[in-house]
Amino acid sequence: MNLIADFDLTRENTLGLKSAARLAARITQAEALAALLDEADRRGMNFTVLGGGSNVVLSETVEALVGLMRIAGRRLSGQTATHNLVTAGAGENWHDFVTWTVGRGMPGLENLAGIPGTVGAAPVQNIGAYGVQLSDVFFELSAFDTKTRAIETFKAADCGFGYRQSRFKIEPGRHVILSVTLALPRDWSPTKAYAGLEGFPDDAAPAEVMASVLALRQSKLPDWRSLGNAGSFFHNPVVSTEEAERLADAPRYPQPDGRVKLSAGWLIEQCGLKGERLGPVGTYDGHALVLVNHGGATRRDVARFAAFVRERVKARFGVDLVQEPVEI
Ligand SMILES: Cc1cc2nc3c(=O)[nH]c(=O)nc-3n(C[C@H](O)[C@H](O)[C@H](O)COP(=O)(O)OP(=O)(O)OC[C@H]3O[C@@H](n4cnc5c(N)ncnc54)[C@H](O)[C@@H]3O)c2cc1C
Incomplete structure (x- = not known):
């Protein structure tokens, strides 16, 4: 466990707010979590997780032990007759993961390209863009329960997904998401019910749709x-x-x-x-x-x-x- 005191978070949040964590630690594997929570308890501090810092407003001093989510890895984890299952570690960059799936001929996430942040935070607010939300392609996730200290699997029905909502947002701090598995359709056609994408033919290349989504995002944000x-x-x-x-x-x-x-x-x-x-x-x-x-x-x-x-x-x-x- 490598604890860092007064860790500067100014470059760890996309708003660029001046901020520092009283204490921070990089999380590279699930096994480290129990010891980190014990340490936070011992010091009487709260424990909180930070991914890419793209959906937070940080205090100047975050009076907590901040776990910087860095669990890596992405793989084709299974196949059914209709879907490819892909799994990524919570610390993977979301957009890099989307690019990786499209590059390996597994489309389905292209409308969600370009969203900043990590894979692990994507279920927290059920990220969405251009007519698709994470829950449309969600299969399951693995999370560490900070109360029971057990690792649990959550299927879609367990996650309470809604518009930019999930149980993980309603119960902040309860679960640390470790990995996420998505089910991507083997028989794909573009989701184009959104201004700017409606012109694509059904046999469009996924990479072209992704490029359009990225161009649209760049023109607006x-x-x-x-x-x-x-x-x-x-x-x-x-x-x-x-x-x-x-x-x-x-x-x-x-x-x-x-x-x-x-x-x-x-x-x-x-x-x-x-x-x-x-x-x-x-x-x-x-x-x-x-x-x-x-x-x-x-x-x-x-x-x-x-x-x-x-x-x-x-x-x-x-x-x-x-x-x-x-x-x-
Ligand atoms: C330019 C820009 C464009 C954006 N566009 C979109 C968009 O189109 N659609 C959209 O939905 N969002 C969008 N967002 C918001 C943001 O990118 C997403 O909400 C993203 O999923 C946040 O990921 P993060 O890793 O940065 O999370 P953070 O900001 O680090 O954390 C957000 C919350 O999730 C919790 N959290 C983070 N990781 C975990 C974990 N592993 N386990 C449990 N809890 C965790 C944190 O404690 C915090 O409460 C945009 C943001 C920016 C800056």
Whole structure:
């Protein structure tokens, strides 16, 4: 166990917030977890896991033992008549994993290409983009239960997947995801029910679809390496049809449960907040849903600006925006 005191996390989060962990340790194998938890208990500290830091708002000092997820490995782990099963360690980079599957003739993840972060965090908020979400291709995952200290297998039905939601997000800290197995269809055709992808023929090459997804993402989102951000900062609100009726002009997306999804970016933009800024934090001038760090921001700056956006949207539309990135 290699414990590092006052570990600088500023470069470990895509918002680029100034942050340090009181204590940190790299996790390269599941067997290390029990000893790390014992150590955290002994010191009276919380234990928390960090992947790529692309969906978190970090405190200036994280008063915890932070486990930096680095479990590696990816393989074809099985085959059925209809699917290839692929398994990756929780510390693998998500986009590299997607590229690896497509490169080996196992399509199915191309619409999820370019999402920052790790494989292990993908189930936490059931990542989604361009008409596909992780739960569409999920087979099972293996996780360490920090309460019972046992390693368990979770099938899709055990994960409580919803829109950017799962049991792992609802019960933060309870499970450390160690590996994820996905079922990719052997008889593939592109998912193209999304503006910008609808022109693809059914026999399109998966790599072409992936290239289009990456180009679309690049045209909409700032590169976090040059302008710190955590992607979409608020969930798209899902409201009742009566509530949606009140907002006659708002773009609306009917949901299977009869409710209506609204565009948080549209609501923010209508409040005149696209490109708005308070100190070092603002909305991206190309996409109002993305909060950006113009340099040197801390969690407090983000909280102040996020509260300002929420208040303005509430006052104008009566809609509550819910933050997507997790506070650590
Ligand atoms: C530019 C940009 C674009 C984005 N686009 C999208 C998008 O299109 N769709 C989308 O869904 N998301 C998107 N995101 C959000 C983010 O990339 C995903 O949520 C991603 O899965 C987070 O992975 P991570 O490894 O960075 O997680 P982190 O930010 O490190 O952690 C997020 C949460 O998961 C927990 N966690 C991390 N690893 C584990 C583990 N192994 N076991 C248990 N808990 C764990 C952490 O404790 C934390 O609570 C975007 C972010 C950015 C910066």
